[in-house]
Every structure is written in structure tokens, then in C-alpha cells.
Amino acid sequence: MKTLLSFLIILVGASSIANAQQQQKRYCDDMARVANLPHLDKGQFDRYLADKGAVTRILVSKYKHELYLLNDKEEVLKTYKVAFGMDPWGGPKRFQGDQKTPEGIYEIDYKNPQSAYLLSLHVSYPNEADVAYAKSRGKDPGGDIMVHGFPVNPLKHAGVSEVHPSDWTQGCIAVTDSEIKEIFSLVKEKTKIEICSYQQR
Numbered sequence: 001m002k003t004l005l006s007f008l009i010i011l012v013g014a015s016s017i018a019n020a021q022q023q024q025k026r027y028c029d030d031m032a033r034v035a036n037l038p039h040l041d042k043g044q045f046d047r048y049l050a051d052k053g054a055v056t057r058i059l060v061s062k063y064k065h066e067l068y069l070l071n072d073k074e075e076v077l078k079t080y081k082v083a084f085g086m087d088p089w090g091g092p093k094r095f096q097g098d099q100k101t102p103e104g105i106y107e108i109d110y111k112n113p114q115s116a117y118l119l120s121l122h123v124s125y126p127n128e129a130d131v132a133y134a135k136s137r138g139k140d141p142g143g144d145i146m147v148h149g150f151p152v153n154p155l156k157h158a159g160v161s162e163v164h165p166s167d168w169t170q171g172c173i174a175v176t177d178s179e180i181k182e183i184f185s186l187v188k189e190k191t192k193i194e195i196c197s198y199q200q201r
Contacts, residue, residue, distance in 0.1 A: 026105065027059050028196035034059065034068065039076045048077055048186065055186045058108070058147070058193040060173060062088050062101065065165060067147070067173065069186060077186070080179050083164050085171035089198040093125065093171050095134055096142035101171050101195065102130070108147075108191045111184060117148035118177050119184045123193055147173045147193070149180035 027034060040048070048054045048071075055077065059068040062084060069077040084101040085093070092103035102125040109124040126134070126141035134141035150157045150164070160168055164176065173195075175183065 027057075027194055028103075031061060031063070031196055034061075034076070037070075037074055037076050040078070045078050049182065055188070055191055058183075058187065058191060060193065060195040062103070062196060062198040067175065067183075069183065078182070080175050080183070081165040083169055083174040084167045085169050086167050088167055092197070093142060093145070094130075094139075095137075096140040097170075098142070099171060101169075101173060102126075102145055103195050103197045105192060105194045108187055108189055108193055110189055111187075112146075113184075115146070115148060116153070117146070117151055117172075117174070117180075119180045120146040120148035121184065121187060122146050123173075142171065145172055147175070147180070147183065149175060149177040 054071050055069045056072045057070045059070055060066070060082065061068075065082055065084070065088075067080045067082045071077055085099045087099040088101060090098075090100055093100040102123065104127075106124040106127065108121045110122045112120045112122060123145040125145040126143060130141045150160045160174075164174065168174065
């Protein structure tokens with residue numbers, strides 16, 4: 001009985017480790033494979049719009065200026081052109097006001113239906129490492145990083161409409177209003193978001 005119990009404990013532990021590894025899988029290490037993942041057509045994607053929580057990961061490529069919604073079958077549900085902070089090629093966000101978008105694996109820690117940018121999904125930057133890095137240099141890591149649509153303010157909305165998807169944010173990841181409505185409806189809180197550097201191909 002003790003042997004069986006020990007075996008079950010080991011099995012559960014191994015399963016937990018495997019799940020954790022899956023959660024921390026890094027697509028950024030080989031972005032070329034993303035192009036080879038199955039991509040859903042419009043009809044297939046439309047069926048996902050009714051399936052809340054179908055998205056298990058958001059993947060973002062700074063190099064391609066694209067955001068991908070992935071499911072647990074490693075299918076790309078949809079691809080969006082995005083705008084970043086105004087220094088997307090200068091590395092990851094480190095400090096308040098550096099105009100950079102973070103890089104690495106974070107999560108959508110909350111959704112805001114009353115955002116200044118129509119709708120927004122808040123990215124869990126800064127993490128402990130981000131805070132420690134900024135603190136070691138006597139600086140503030142910044143925050144308020146989101147995936148969002150265009151500004152609600154009509155004048156700002158008009159200005160952004162003229163430049164998007166050229167980079168215009170303070171460090172966030174921006175899509176159009178119609179696109180953020182789709183993304184907002186499909187993504188749950190705690191969904192992983194992986195942001196790949198400009199150098200990744």
C-alpha cells in the first residue's frame with residue numbers, strides 16, 4: 001500500500017512538473033516554428049469566438065510586429081498586426097518612461113472593460129526580476145503595460161488611426177478597436193503572454 005501511495009505521489013509530482021514546463025514553454029527560442037503551426041481559417045476562428053477561454057497563450061513578435069492567439073493544440077487561432085512602444089528595437093522595458101515594451105513571459109493579470117483605450121488586458125510587468133533590475137540602478141521599472149485598442153478620446157483616436165500599426169504607444173501592445181474586442185472576448189485572466197525580442201526571427 002505504501003509503495004502504491006509513493007508511486008501515485010511521484011506520478012502526480014511528475015504531472016505537475018510537466019504542466020509547469022508546458023506553461024513556461026518558450027516559443028521565442030524558435031520563432032520559425034510558429035510559421036509552421038496550424039493556422040485556422042476565418043470560419044474556424046469564428047467558431048472560437050463563442051468559446052471563451054479557448055486561448056491558452058498570447059505570443060508577440062516584436063520583429064514581425066505581430067500578435068498570435070494560440071490554443072492548447074498549438075494552433076494559431078488568429079494573427080494581428082500590432083504597434084509597440086516607440087523604441088521596440090532597443091531591448092526590453094527596464095525603466096519608467098523608456099518607451100520600450102517588455103520582453104519575456106508574463107500573464108494577463110486582469111481585464112479592464114473601462115479602459116482609456118476602449119478595452120485593455122493588463123500585462124503582469126514588472127515581475128520580481130524586473131523590479132530588482134531597476135532597483136539595482138536606482139530607478140523605477142514602470143508599469144501599466146497593456147494589450148489595448150485605440151484611445152477612447154476622439155482627438156487621440158483620430159491621431160492614432162493615422163499612424164497605426166506604426167509604433168505609437170508608451171510601451172504597450174496596441175491593436176485596432178475591432179481586434180481588441182475579439183481578443184478581449186477570447187482571453188481569460190491568467191493567460192500567459194510571451195513577448196519576443198526584436199532580434200528574434
